[in-house]
Amino acid sequence: MRYLITIVIAALSLNAFGQGIPQLPYNPDENGDGLIGVPDLQALLSQYGLEFNSAVLSEDGENAVVNIGDMSYPECASSCRNLPGFWSVATLEDLGIVWSTLYSTYHIWLHRSDSSPNPGLLVNSGNNNWSVYEQMYSSAKCFCAAHELPKVEYFKCIGYGSDAIEECVLCAQQKVSEGWYPLSPSTATTQDLWRWAE
Numbered sequence: 429m430r431y432l433i434t435i436v437i438a439a440l441s442l443n444a445f446g447q448g449i450p451q452l453p454y455n456p457d458e459n460g461d462g463l464i465g466v467p468d469l470q471a472l473l474s475q476y477g478l479e480f481n482s483a484v485l486s487e488d489g490e491n492a493v494v495n496i497g498d499m500s501y502p503e504c505a506s507s508c509r510n511l512p513g514f515w516s517v518a519t520l521e522d523l524g525i526v527w528s529t530l531y532s533t534y535h536i537w538l539h540r541s542d543s544s545p546n547p548g549l550l551v552n553s554g555n556n557n558w559s560v561y562e563q564m565y566s567s568a569k570c571f572c573a574a575h576e577l578p579k580v581e582y583f584k585c586i587g588y589g590s591d592a593i594e595e596c597v598l599c600a601q602q603k604v605s606e607g608w609y610p611l612s613p614s615t616a617t618t619q620d621l622w623r624w625a626e
Contacts, residue, residue, distance in 0.1 A: 465489055465576050490576040493518055493525045497570060504537045504570035515572040522573035535568035579625035583608060584618060592617040 457464060458471035467489045494515075496507050501517075508515045517539040523530065530536070535551055583603060587596030593616050600610065600619040611620035 459489075463579060466492055466574070491522065491525060492574045493522055494572050495526070495569060496572055498567045499570050500567060501537050501540075504568075504572075505540075507570060508572035511572055511574075513574055514577070515574045518571040518573040523571060526571070533569050537568050537570055580622055581625045582611070583621045583623075585621065587617040 458468045494511075496504075499507065505517050508517050517537055519539045522539075523536070585596050585599035585603065587593055587599070589595070596614070596617050596619055600614070600621065603621050604610070608621040608623045611622050614620070
């Protein structure tokens with residue numbers, strides 16, 4: 429019995445060691461820019477063996493485009509929506525990231541505008557002569573695009589002492605005049621604020 433317990437403990441230890449332990453403390457800011465963005469999340473995937481290599485990132489790391497193959501427009505739209513995150517069918521502007529690689533592609537789906545019942549279809553008629561049509565087609569390349577969400581800053585006004593309420597109100601009024609927005613109902617001596625980061 430003692431040998432069986434020893435073997436079970438050794439097997440469990442070997443199994444735990446094989447799982448790999450990330451460097452602790454783990455810092456999710458992979459590129460050290462002080463912000464958690466698309467590149468940082470992609471690096472996080474590699475910690476779990478799920479590296480995301482097929483997307484092409486823009487130089488600023490805020491936009492990504494991935495080619496998921498040939499399919500009909502409904503399949504393309506569904507596939508993009510089902511990717512983890514906020515992906516959608518690429519627009520013509522999104523394809524700018526991968527434009528130099530499209531020379532051998534002849535049909536590409538474009539994001540359907542709200543005013544059109546048909547999706548956009550980018551057609552290469554040869555020699556990189558591109559045209560945009562609004563029509564259904566049996567199958568075309570599907571490119572999905574994602575954009576990093578805008579960054580937000582937060583600030584908290586806190587009043588102290590006998591003039592706490594007045595101090596908090598003055599702080600909040602000053603921040604609102606600088607472009608900050610109240611975040612939630614305030615207490616008598618605190619006010620949370622936010623604004624889009626610059």
